Amino acid sequence: MLARLSLNQYTTKQWSLREAVEGCARHGIPYIGLWRDKVDEIGVEATAKLVRDAGLKVSSLCRGGFFPAHSAAERRARIDDSRDAIEEAAQLGAPVLVLVCGPPVDKDLAAARRMIADAIAALIPEAAAYNVRLGIEPLHPMMVMQRSAICTLREANDLAESFATDSVGVVVDVYHVWWDAELYEQIARAGKNILGFHVSDWIEPLGDPLASRGLPGEGAIDLPRIRNAVDAAGYDGPIEVEVLNPAVWARPGDEVLADVKSRALAHL
Amino acid sequence: MLARLSLNQYTTKQWSLREAVEGCARHGIPYIGLWRDKVDEIGVEATAKLVRDAGLKVSSLCRGGFFPAHSAAERRARIDDSRDAIEEAAQLGAPVLVLVCGPPVDKDLAAARRMIADAIAALIPEAAAYNVRLGIEPLHPMMVMQRSAICTLREANDLAESFATDSVGVVVDVYHVWWDAELYEQIARAGKNILGFHVSDWIEPLGDPLASRGLPGEGAIDLPRIRNAVDAAGYDGPIEVEVLNPAVWARPGDEVLADVKSRALAHL
Numbered sequence: 118m119l120a121r122l123s124l125n126q127y128t129t130k131q132w133s134l135r136e137a138v139e140g141c142a143r144h145g146i147p148y149i150g151l152w153r154d155k156v157d158e159i160g161v162e163a164t165a166k167l168v169r170d171a172g173l174k175v176s177s178l179c180r181g182g183f184f185p186a187h188s189a190a191e192r193r194a195r196i197d198d199s200r201d202a203i204e205e206a207a208q209l210g211a212p213v214l215v216l217v218c219g220p221p222v223d224k225d226l227a228a229a230r231r232m233i234a235d236a237i238a239a240l241i242p243e244a245a246a247y248n249v250r251l252g253i254e255p256l257h258p259m260m261v262m263q264r265s266a267i268c269t270l271r272e273a274n275d276l277a278e279s280f281a282t283d284s285v286g287v288v289v290d291v292y293h294v295w296w297d298a299e300l301y302e303q304i305a306r307a308g309k310n311i312l313g314f315h316v317s318d319w320i321e322p323l324g325d326p327l328a329s330r331g332l333p334g335e336g337a338i339d340l341p342r343i344r345n346a347v348d349a350a351g352y353d354g355p356i357e358v359e360v361l362n363p364a365v366w367a368r369p370g371d372e373v374l375a376d377v378k379s380r381a382l383a384h385l
Numbered sequence: 386m387l388a389r390l391s392l393n394q395y396t397t398k399q400w401s402l403r404e405a406v407e408g409c410a411r412h413g414i415p416y417i418g419l420w421r422d423k424v425d426e427i428g429v430e431a432t433a434k435l436v437r438d439a440g441l442k443v444s445s446l447c448r449g450g451f452f453p454a455h456s457a458a459e460r461r462a463r464i465d466d467s468r469d470a471i472e473e474a475a476q477l478g479a480p481v482l483v484l485v486c487g488p489p490v491d492k493d494l495a496a497a498r499r500m501i502a503d504a505i506a507a508l509i510p511e512a513a514a515y516n517v518r519l520g521i522e523p524l525h526p527m528m529v530m531q532r533s534a535i536c537t538l539r540e541a542n543d544l545a546e547s548f549a550t551d552s553v554g555v556v557v558d559v560y561h562v563w564w565d566a567e568l569y570e571q572i573a574r575a576g577k578n579i580l581g582f583h584v585s586d587w588i589e590p591l592g593d594p595l596a597s598r599g600l601p602g603e604g605a606i607d608l609p610r611i612r613n614a615v616d617a618a619g620y621d622g623p624i625e626v627e628v629l630n631p632a633v634w635a636r637p638g639d640e641v642l643a644d645v646k647s648r649a650l651a652h653l
Contacts, residue, residue, distance in 0.1 A: 224607040230566065259527040261564040262589055262605050272566045296529040298498065298540045321530055326591055337530050339492040 118356070122381050123148030123176035125315065125359035126155055129370040134158045135167060136370060142171040144374045148355040150176045150315075151209060153202060161208050168209070176355035177252065177288075177313050178202065178211040183219035184236035185229040185266065195219070196236050200243050207247035212354075213312045214244070215252050215288055218265045229266040234276060237285060244284040252288035252312040253277055259326045260293075270294050270303035277310050289347055290315035290359065292330050295338045304346045311352040316340060316385060317360045328361040332376060334384035344385050356385060386624070390649050391416030391444035393583065393627035394423055397638045402426045404638060406439050412642045416444040416623040419477060421470060429476045436477070444623035445520065445556075445581050446470065446479040451487035452504035453497040453534065463487070464504050468511050475515035480622075481580045482512070483520050483556055486533045497534040502544060505553060512552040520556035520580035521545055527594045538562050538571035545578050557615055558583035558627065560598050563606045572614045579620040583627045584608060584653060596629040600644060602652035612653050624653060 124146050126137040134155045141149050149168065156164045156178075168175060181199030186192045199214070206214045216237070221229035237251060244251050255273040256265035267273055273287040287307050292315070294300055304311070318336030323329050333340055344356070358377045365373055392414050394405040402423045409417050417436065424432045424446075436443060449467030454460045467482070474482045484505070489497035505519060512519050523541040524533035535541055541555040555575050560583070562568055572579070586604030591597050601608055612624070626645045633641055 221605075224605055226564070226566070226607070257527065258525065258564040259591060259594070262587065268564050268566065296494070296526040296536050298494070298536065319530065323527060323594055326527070337489075337492055339494070 118381050118385055119145065119378065120147060121354070121356045122146050122378065123150050123355040123357040124374065124377065125150035125179070125357045127152055127179075128358055128360045128365065128377065129373055130361070131366045132370045134164060138167050138171050138173060140370055140374050141173055143371075144378060146374065146378065148174050148176040148357070150179065150357045150359065151211065152179045153205065156205065156209070161205050165209050175209050175211040176357050177213040177215050178206040178209060179215045180217045181214050181240070181251070182217040182265070185219045185222050185232040187222055192232060192236065196239050199236070199240055203240065203243050203247050203249045206249045211249065213250050213252045213288070215254050215313065217254060217256065218267045220262050220264060221266050226266050233266060234279065237276070238280065241280060241282055241284050245282070250283070250312050251285045253285065254288035254290055255293055257293040257326065263326070269297060269299070270307065271299055274303055274307050274310070286310035286312035288313035288315065291338050291340065291343055292317045292319065295319060295343065300343070301346050304343070304350050308350050311347060311350055313354065313357060314344070314347050314352055315357045315359045317358070328363060330360045330362050332360050332365065333358065333380040340384050356381070386649055386653055387413065387646065388415060389622070389624045390414050390646065391418050391623040391625040392642065392645060393418035393447075393625045395420055395447075396626055396628045396633065396645065397641055398629070399634045400638045402432060403435060406435050406441060408638055408642050409441055410439040411639075412646060414642065414646065416442050416625070418444045418447065418625045418627065419479065420447045421473065424473065424477070429473050433477050442623075443477050443479040444625050445481040445483050446474040446477060447483045448485045449482050449508070449519070450485040450533070453487045453490050453500040455490055460500060460504065464507050467504070467508055471508065471511050471515050471517045474517045479517065481518050481520045481556070483522050483581065485522060485524065486535045488530050488532060489534050494534055501534060502547065505544070506548065509548060509550055509552050513550070518551070518580050519553045521553065522556035522558055523561055525561040525594065531594065537565060537567070538575065539567055542571055542575050542578070554578035554580035556581035556583065559606050559608065559611055560585045560587065563587060563611065568611070569614050572611070572618050576618050579615060579618055581622065581625060582612070582615050582620055583625045585626065585628045596631060598628045598630050600628050600633065601626065601648040608652050624649070
């Protein structure tokens with residue numbers, strides 16, 4: 118397990134990019150999942166060097182997306198931003214750019230889903246040229262108006278398959294999809310299209326939908342079963358622990374990393 | 386629209402049963418959706434008489450369900466409670482008992498879904514005898530640990546169809562299912578199995594998942610499109626406005642009812 122462990126750096130949002138990289142090196146966590154706002158602290162080039170010098174690998178870059186918008190000009194601007202993100206991912210050595218596809222505008226979910234499909238299609242040449250894969254992450258339906266009109270793994274699979282290219286796949290994040298009666302069927306279907314596997318846990322009561330995640334083993338999700346299904350589908354890449362939670366952010370980062378490691382061993 | 390309008394009485398939770406019945410009569414709302422805890426205020430017989438004397442019809446009774454439990458004895462007790470609810474629905478003249486199927490135990494969603502299917506199967510003879518239909522209501526996936534392991538209309542349709550009896554169908558509540566990319570396909574599929582249609586709206590920010598609902602027209606849901614789809618599927622029964630929200634409960638009930646009526650006309 119530890120050989121595949123990745124710290125999604127928003128699990129230690131309290132840390133700077135440099136602190137997170139040094140923390141992973143110190144704790145023997147081989148991968149790190151980066152976020153663009155954190156990379157901006159020191160820039161892409163300096164981040165790439167820092168990560169390389171620390172002996173780490175980048176599991177993914179978060180994020181491209183937020184494609185639906187009222188005007189064509191605004192939609193082009195969103196696509197351009199994701200194009201920048203693809204280049205950044207390539208420079209950082211991140212094999213995958215996570216796509217948080219964006220909420221609908223004007224109550225029209227069908228239109229939002231078409232805009233998302235169009236935007237991803239427009240990005241495929243760039244992704245292929247830079248050898249960065251686009252990972253469509255379905256987000257929990259409670260976040261449809263905040264973050265993504267793509268709410269289920271079935272939907273993400275439908276969308277990814279529609280492009281029929283290795284450049285587009287899906288990211289399975291347990292927090293978003295664990296409740297789904299079709300989960301195991303859709304994981305098996307995703308197969309080689311699975312570009313990332315993110316873990317946390319579901320804890321109650323629910324607070325802010327984005328940042329109410331538990332550490333692995335704290336909550337209701339049958340993590341071993343899902344991990345086995347993702348493995349059986351053929352995914353053998355990094356497993357990112359991504360726990361967005363103010364209570365975790367209030368703890369010393371080193372304590373969080375020790376906890377992440379022991380929980381990954383015990384619950385995944 | 387007004388001829389099909391029903392006040393789910395939890396929209397005016399601040400009112401007693403008697404106040405809600407009198408309010409509906411005063412405002413010319415022909416149907417009321419009852420909750421068992423409110424009925425308990427004066428009992429089933431007195432409620433039935435009160436509703437009848439006011440010239441109202443009952444659209445549904447909420448609720449049976451909460452079927453998954455650790456022990457067989459406890460599961461039997463839950464089924465017995467729903468059996469009581471079927472009898473109460475019959476006495477009240479409610480054609481439908483809404484099923485909130487219940488959350489999983491021990492992280493096992495698949496087992497919970499089996500327990501739910503077994504419980505509904507056990508209730509069908511009673512439902513048929515009393516001429517009360519069981520309406521499986523899929524609840525929003527954010528409530529899976531609080532209220533129901535049945536999270537999508539596809540799942541509810543699968544389950545309802547598995548019994549192949551008129552005694553079991555589904556309830557479409559926009560708050561729970563509006564985000565689903567398969568919504569219109571699953572509404573069409575449900576067809577004559579649609580036993581109820583509940584409306585509210587999705588407003589942000591999300592607070593308590595159960596009670597963060599907006600009045601029709603306040604939020605993000607394309608209500609006319611969903612209503613048209615439900616009509617086109619063949620449903621011509623009452624349309625229940627069910628808005629659980631502390632801000633609504635803090636308002637004078639008469640003001641809420643006037644608002645419900647004008648919004649039903651404008652947004653449904």
